[in-house]
Amino acid sequence: MARSEVAFSQGTYASAIPADIAAADYAPARAVSAAAEDASNEIARFDTEMGNEIAPFAAILLRSESVASSQIENLSASARSVAMAELGDTSPLSTRRC
Secondary structure (H helix, E strand, O other), X not given: OOHHHHXXXXXXXXXXXXXXOOOOOOOOXXXXXXXXXXXXXXXXXXXXXXXXXXXXXXXXXXXXXXXHHHHHOOOOOOHHHHHHHHOOOOOOHHHOOO
């Protein structure tokens, strides 16, 4: 184990305790409910009118989220590496011709 890993592992740890919201009651104001309904209708309309034109971006957004999530977990891979792996290229990045 590297010296930095040993030093990191010897620190104190305080776990996060999420708020207990399962039994909480929530009743939004009528204006909030109306605004949410309007937004939902606009999203549905947009999806109907533009969904096919923006569908290719879904893969890019998902890949970006996956890369960001991995970096948060201290696992790093670039968006380019992930894309190349999805295409079946498993060679090391240093050997690729880009």
